[in-house]
Amino acid sequence: MIFRKILLLFVILFGAIGLTSCGIVEMISESTRGLVGLSETGTIISKDVYIRSSYAVVAADLLEVKRGETVEILNETVFEKVLWYRVRAFDEDSTEGWLEAQHVIKEEALEKSKALAEEAKDLQSQAVGQLRAPSNLRLTPEQKDDSNILLKLENRATFEIVDWEYVKKEAGPETTESEEIQAAKEGSEEDDKINDIYDIWYKVRLDPSVSPAPMGWIFGRQVDPQVPGDIIYYQTNKRKFVTWLSLEDEGAPKQVVSPENGEVKVTKPGSWVILSRTNEVKAIDGVEPDFDGILVLGFDKYNEEHYTTYSTERERIDVWGMLPLKVEGSGDNKSFIVNLRNPQTGKMEEKRFLVTRDKNKRLRVTPPEGLETEKQGKK
Incomplete structure (x- = not known):
């Protein structure tokens, strides 16, 4: 009898030690995980969201976290086909x-x-865009699967367009994103034949207030390029603006988002260099040009109106060009640089256009020598 009591005492004692050891091991494990970084760090995408007590439909809101804040990801689970993270x-x-x-x-x-x-830090913004439907921001310009998705941007999110790429369409059923954009474009009319052959992808730079991820690619048909209101009247159905840069210095026109309705507006009118494209220009050796027209608009501050300073269309000069467009200089002496195809050699060459002001402060453009008037890639 005494032996049984002693044996029971030892069982209870070792059980207690075992439980204590498990707790110690668990504590050590948790500490080690924090020290060596076995758990992941995540950044909040949404403008504001609550950490919840459970992933069930009925759960308590524990803490509000905002876009840009970081959390520690401890675990993950799928509940009713939705992925959830346990976070700290x-x-x-x-x-x-x-x-x-x-x-x-x-x-x-x-x-x-x-x-x-970081790779694109020196690229000047080529245009401003705004989403017409929620869209995935991707690491590469393709949507074969979800492996390159960084995050989903909200409808009407705005961003700088720094580059774009034409991707030949593949035969097959329409994707989810294509269906989304068709719904967003319902009732609109576009005469853009290049869309029959290619999908355009925009490489975009995002402000931290819009996304913690600073750059990625967006499916182009979900993007509305936001042509400044003071120059949109110079755009025609046959000739669409693809990029525009200000030629002003201090107080240069800026495109800002209205807090009331989310619309993108220009702060004030000014002088611009604009690249445009028509459906007449064709691919050469399987490469599509980004633009086939150059337009420079000056702005008369006294009469408060724009005037055409230079136009390849007016000068009957045909160009076949690729991005990027760059503006350099300051004050009354500026220049802009474009990449144009030399029709004799077939090679792309940088061409610098000088921009100055005369004694009346009117804008003047001196084009580079050797611009050809023959039609390149046009029928």
Whole structure:
């Protein structure tokens, strides 16, 4: 009898030690994970969202987190086909709870976007765009699967367009994104034959207020290029503006988003260099040009009206060009640089156009020598 009591005592004692050891091991494991970084860091994508007590439909809101804030991702699970992350916030209480994965971008994906932005840091903005429907921001200009998706941008999100790429369409059923954009464009009419052959993808630079990921690619048919209101009247159905840069210095026109309705507006009128494209220009050796027209508009501040300073269309000069457009200089002496195809050699060459002002402060453009008047890639 005494032996049994002693044996029972030892069982209870070792059980207690075992449980304590498990707790110690778990604590050590948690500490080690935090120290060596086995858990991941995520950044909040959405403007504001709540960490919840559960991923169930009925759950308590524990803590509000905002776009750009970071959380620690501890675990993940799929509930009713929706991916959820268990996260820990960096607040005083180290609040733990659940967030839908769509609200978070993981550190690895964010770093890839930052690397893309670093590569393109010297590229001048070519245009401003705004989404006409929610759209995925991708790491590469393709939508074969979801592996290159960085995050989903909200409808009417705005961004700088720094580059674009024409991707030949593949035969097959319409994708989800194509269906989204068809709905967004319902009732609109476009005469853009190049869209029958290619999908255009925009490489975009995003402000931190819009997205924690600074750069990525967006499917072009979900983008409305925001041509400044003071020059949109110079655009025609046959000749669409593809890029525009200001030729002003201090107080240069800027495109800003209205907080009331989300519309993009220009702060004030000014002088612009504009590249445009028609459907007449054709691909050469399988390469599509970005533009086939150059227009420079000056602005008369006294009469408050624009005037045409230079136009390849007016001068009957045919150009076949590729991005980017660059503006250099300051004050009354500026220049802009474009990449034009030499029809004799077939090679792309940088061409510099000088922009000056006369004694009446009227804008004047001196084009480079040797611009050809023969038609390049046109029928």
